[in-house]
Amino acid sequence: MAPSAVSPPDSPIVKKPKPQFTVEEFDSATAKVEDLIDSLIHNGGCIIRNLLTTEELAQIERDTRPYIEDDFAWEGEFFPKETRRVLGLAAKSPTYLKRICLHPLFKAVCDAILTSKFEYWVGDKLETSYSRPQLNSTSVFSIGPGARAQGLHRDDMIHHTFLPEITAEEYKPGRDTAIGCFVAGKKTTRANGATRFVPGSHLQLTSTPPVEEEAFYAELEPGDAFIMLASCYHGGSANTTEDEERLVYGTFVTKGMLRQVYRDPFSIAHIAC
Numbered sequence: 001m002a003p004s005a006v007s008p009p010d011s012p013i014v015k016k017p018k019p020q021f022t023v024e025e026f027d028s029a030t031a032k033v034e035d036l037i038d039s040l041i042h043n044g045g046c047i048i049r050n051l052l053t054t055e056e057l058a059q060i061e062r063d064t065r066p067y068i069e070d071d072f073a074w075e076g077e078f079f080p081k082e083t084r085r086v087l088g089l090a091a092k093s094p095t096y097l098k099r100i101c102l103h104p105l106f107k108a109v110c111d112a113i114l115t116s117k118f119e120y121w122v123g124d125k126l127e128t129s130y131s132r133p134q135l136n137s138t139s140v141f142s143i144g145p146g147a148r149a150q151g152l153h154r155d156d157m158i159h160h161t162f163l164p165e166i167t168a169e170e171y172k173p174g175r176d177t178a179i180g181c182f183v184a185g186k187k188t189t190r191a192n193g194a195t196r197f198v199p200g201s202h203l204q205l206t207s208t209p210p211v212e213e214e215a216f217y218a219e220l221e222p223g224d225a226f227i228m229l230a231s232c233y234h235g236g237s238a239n240t241t242e243d244e245e246r247l248v249y250g251t252f253v254t255k256g257m258l259r260q261v262y263r264d265p266f267s268i269a270h271i272a273c
Helices: 033-043 054-072 094-101 105-112 154-161
Strands: 026-028 047-050 083-087 116-122 125-131 134-143 178-184 196-197 225-229 235-236 246-254
Touching: 033 047, 033 105, 033 134, 033 225, 047 235, 054 083, 054 094, 054 134, 094 105, 094 134, 094 246, 105 225, 154 178, 196 225
Parallel strands: 026 047
Antiparallel strands: 047 225, 083 134, 116 125, 134 246, 178 225, 178 246, 196 235
16 A cells, blocks of 8 residues: 655744834934934934923923913813813914924925925926925923823824835835924923834834834933824823823924815915925
8 A cells, every 4th residue: 555645744934023123312413314314214203302402492381381271171082181282383482483393303304205206297398396395283282190191093094094014125205194293391201191102113004003012102301302204103101190291392294285284374385394
C-alpha cells in the first residue's frame, strides 16, 4: 500500500514589525522648518518649546479672560461640561493673532503641507492655480477640575475625509486637510487634562478605531506648542486635579478651498497661514 501523503506543516505567520513612532521636541529658537515637517510626516505631531514668552501669554490672557468668564457650561457630549470655550480669538487679541496664527514656524509648516497646486486648461492654454492655507478657527479652551476625558477623534472628520493606510515614506503633502496648533496658556499636565495623541495614526486607514493604550500625553510648559495633523487621533484627557485650570489656545488651519467652520473677521487667506 502506498504511503499516505504527509501534509506540509502550516507556514508560520510572519508579523510585520510595527513602525516606531515618537513625539519629537524642538526649541522655537533653533527649530528648522524642514525638521518640523519631517517630524509631522513621520509621527503626525510634535512639540515646539518656548513658542511664546511669559509676557505674550499674559497679554493674550488679559485679552481673552473676560470672554472666558462670560461663557457658560458646555452642553452636549463632545466636550466635558467643565469646558469654557471662546471663539474668534483672532479678532479679540492682536497678540494672539500675530504671535500664534502668524508665527513664522507655524505658517511655514502649514504652507508646505496644506498648499495645493492644480493645473487646468482654458482653451489652448494650460493654467496653474495655487490654493494656500486659510485660518479656519481660533479659540481658547478652559477645562476645569473634574472634567472627563474627551473621546479620541480625528479633526478631519468634519471634511468627510477617507484615507488609505500608507507608510511615512509614502506620505505626500495634500493628504491632510488641516493642521492644529495648541499653545499652553498654563502648565499642562496629564493630571489636569493634557491633550493625548496617538502618534502615527495619520498613516492609518481612516476607519481604523483608536487604541487608547497607544496615546501619548502632550505635557507642556506655558508658552509651549503642540502641532498636529488633522488626520491624527487625539482628545483632551481628564482633569483629575482639585483646583487647576487647563488653559490652551487652539489655532486650526485648513486647505484654502475648504469651507471655514467658524466665521472670524480675520479668517481670510491673505493674513492667515
